Amino acid sequence: MKILITGGAGFIGSHLADYLVEKGYDVKVVDNLSFGSLENIKHLIGLKNFEFIKGDLRDSNIALNSVKGVDVVYHLAANPEVRIGEQSPDSLYDLNVYMTYILLEAMRKNGVKKLAFTSSSTVYGDAKVMPTPENYAPLEPISIYGGAKLASEAIISAYSHTFNMVSVSFRLANVIGKRSNHGVIHDFIEKLKKDKDKLEILGDGTQSKSYIHVKDVIEGMFYLFNKTEEKGLTYDAYNVGSEDQISVMDIAKIIVNEMGLNPKIYLTGGVNGGRGWVGDVKYMLLSIEKAKSVGWKPKLNSYEAVKKAVREALGKE
Structure with a gap:
């Protein structure tokens, strides 16, 4: 199986690359290094089951080339700064929403059918129910960052149902490590x-x-994505956090x-x-009862x- 990690030179993405390479998967990383760093993946470069592409996924040609021949996409590429929304909403739209659309189009054109997406707890806004479950409503983000993540979730869900994809959005607590x-x-x-x-x-x-340690996040995403495939779902969302x-x-x-x-x-x-x-x-505080019901919880x-x-x-x- 060949797996693409967008933003794979970043904080979470590089740990995911480590995890998947160690498991023996063929891993391709695409990153423009605006937030990521080659330092994070230098130990992987040169391995036979690892490939790095320096490129910006907003370029449709780079997106098409990146997804070619892959079976699964883990989409982590994004502007990770929550606070930037107050000063620069255009950056969050461009790097978090528009880039997701370009990636989905590239997947559609290449017939790639599986996507895991790192969303955020910020999609819930000031939740009135805590721990907050995945079916909490209405979703009212209070930051541009949260709004951009929710918009990405929506378009991923739409593409999945329209073009017969399997996708999962992982609503992450504060990831550290x-x-x-x-x-x-x-x-x-x-x-x-x-x-x-x-x-x-x-x-x-x-x-x-x-707060959740990055090692727990990686193991959680991998496990829960596989569970979604096993259940035969088109689209699903999981909270990934601590209790x-x-x-x-x-x-x-x-x-x-x-x-x-x-x-x-x-x-x-x-x-x-x-x-x-x-x-x-x-x-x-996220409810992780849904994840626990299928066998995952953080260490x-x-x-x-x-x-x-x-x-x-x-x-x-």
């Missing part, structure tokens, strides 16, 4: 490296969300402890009731995942 170059853990560590005596926290510090939450203040405490520091912590107070930024979902809870990710970022693991 080695090779991540954005998010709260990365931001806090970088701030403390610049000034060990103070740490600024965006918002009021009570924001509480579910608990951790506050931004507790994350700061873990980082400070692991770095052996004692900084003064400053809270900005935030916007719109203590959020870190416009579009920040203050509280998020680490949020606290364990954060501690492991912090140690990885500091070179301790």
Whole structure:
């Protein structure tokens, strides 16, 4: 089986490439390296079952060439920054929605019928039910990023039903771990490296969300995609997260402890009731009962995942 990973030089994509190559699949990665890095996949280049294409999937010719001869596409290529929506909605549309359409067209023209898509918990917006199940409604994203992910889910579902594809959207909690170059853990560590005596926290510090280690995400996506095929479904969506939450203040405490520091912590107070930024979902906890019902759950809870990710970022693991 030949598998294409879009955005495969990025944080999550490179871990997926590692996982699939190790399992013996023929893996092709396409990435324009705007958010990804060759450093993440350099150990794979030269292996007989790995191929790298540097290219932008918004170019239909590159998309057509990338999907040629593959059996399954894992679509991870995207602008990963939630906060950019306030300043640059056009980038999120271009890289998250339009690119998905170009990829789907390339798949249709090449007869590629299987797609796994990394969506996001942000499609739920400020959910009134927590833990939030996949059938929660109405879906009201409060960030441009969340809206772009939901739009991509919709067009993937439409293509799947219209052109007889099998596809799954994975609504991910906050994914953390080695090779991540954005998010709260990365931001806090970088701030403390610049000034060990103070740490600024965006918002009021009570924001509480579910975190999942990238290793659990990869295993979850692979397992759940195979289960969807077994069930003979055209389209499905799964939450992929942990079963608990951790506050931004507790994350700061873990980082400070692991770095052996004692900084003064400053809270900005935030916007719109203590959020870190416009579009920040203050509280998020996904229900993973659907995934558990078919045999998957993460190995680490949020606290364990954060501690492991912090140690990885500091070179301790």
